[in-house]
Amino acid sequence: MIRAHTIRLNPMPEQESLFRQAAGTARFCYNWGLQAIKDALDQGQPVPTARALRDAFKRIRAKDYPWTFAVGKSAIEGAFVNLGRAVKNFLDSRSGRRKGKQVGFPVFKSRKRGYGSFYVANDRMQVDGHTITISKIGAVNMTEPLRFAGKILGATIRYQAGWWWISIQVEIDHIPPQHTGPAIGVDLGVKSLAVTSDGEVFENQKHLKRALRRVKRLQRSMSRKVKGSANRHKTILKLAKAHYRVACQRKDMLHKLTTALVQQASLIGIEDLHVAGMLKNHRLAQSIADASWAEFRRQLEYKAPAVGSRVVVIGRFVASSKTCYHCGDINDALDLSMRVWDCPNPVCRAHLDRDLNAARNIRDAALRLAGA
Ligand SMILES: [Zn+2]
Structure with a gap:
């Protein structure tokens, strides 16, 4: 066929x-x-x-x-x-x-x-x-x-x-099944793992937060130790192990997330890494977020075809977090610390979680790009 x-x-x-x-x-x-x-x-x-x-x-x-x-x-x-x-x-x-x-x-x-x-x-x-x-x-x-x-x-x-x-x-010899689910947009965060345009929140698991705190502590401890010392070397090994644990836990969570997403949605919109990386973060949190973004995308893209779902990546020209999903108004002054989107347009006045607003913009951009 x-x-x-x-x-x-x-x-x-x-x-x-x-x-x-x-x-x-x-x-x-x-x-x-x-x-x-x-x-x-x-x-x-x-x-x-x-x-x-x-x-x-x-x-x-x-x-x-x-x-x-x-x-x-x-x-x-x-x-x-x-x-x-x-x-x-x-x-x-x-x-x-x-x-x-x-x-x-x-x-x-x-x-x-x-x-x-x-x-x-x-x-x-x-x-x-x-x-x-x-x-x-x-x-x-x-x-x-x-x-x-x-x-x-x-x-x-x-x-x-x-x-x-x-x-x-x-x-093709394998005909992918017809997926009847809706289109969704996913905003990949650091505070919570992900928020979808349907309002579903995937939380970071507690053991990951604990492992992250351990990484931070070890990093501080390492920087205090004398370069070349045995103690510093020991801490470096511990730190590498802690990093590896974080990566494994994050990967495991991403597997649960991506499996859930491809089962739910026929079209999945996600943001390009450089847009997703816009969030101001500690360097460590950032590098982990970057790494998991690549893994998130990799998992989605290999899981989606098997169930007839598809993934659309939104380029960096869409300012999903600074645009109102409802009326399209742009708020360039949006402070990254603000967790709620309050639309500046007096007629619209949309008021919703900031990540949810972003996820909806990602969904709409994905629908446009997919020509749906
Ligand atoms: Zn608005």
Whole structure:
């Protein structure tokens, strides 16, 4: 079974210009082929096949259109395949072989209707986590990893609604179940482990707090000891052990949290590390929060596909903690010590827990990014 996953891309400016160039070349080839078909029809000749058109184009390409060599060859091949499909759909529709709405004769693609799209063949790209490496374009960041495991057949990159998107076709044998849960946003904290947009609070467990206090105490004690002394060395060993305990306990809690989340929600929005790390914290708490954020994301992303849920990571441009989830007002003056969101907008006056407000903004941003 073939499934497609559409993912938003974060291209660098120079990559974006290569995208535009590839889409423009694909549009040119499509229109060139369509003109050749029209010419054949005008002269009473049979409609040339997509393959014949492609070969004819290849013969004159170097001489007449050398600039088309700047883009990957699959963009050009894909354009002729698309044209062939459009002609076939038209012919099948007219003969009645294709059911449903009548399909018209293909029309020229216009730049006025957007940058358009181009095809990337499976041997011209490589997907690894959040990165897709495309030949002649390089490594491009994807806002979420590919949801399906299986053989990648190909992909189409298109510009839509102000963003570049890639739709990757995958041949899969395991069909993920349909998840019927709602979308939720998760605000990962330090004081409590996490708060969801449904208002659910996952607390840090007591033994973790105890272990954290021990780490702090040992750190203070170590800094008082003479460098190179045996006592200092002993404390360093104790500290390493205490750190390890904290990491294990945190990991264990994260497993419970991520399992609960993927079971509850069909779409899970989380913030990018750099946004989540905005909270002002003691350096120690910060490094632990950072480490657990990466682990949190890793766990969510491998657990979600198995139950048909998906994870959307919100970039750093969304100020989730300084925006009112209800009316969208922004309070830049929000003090980090304030635990409650009091909306400055006199009409709105939303009043709720600050982390809950953030979680709801994350959920809404995830829904927007997922195109839901
Ligand atoms: Zn408000």
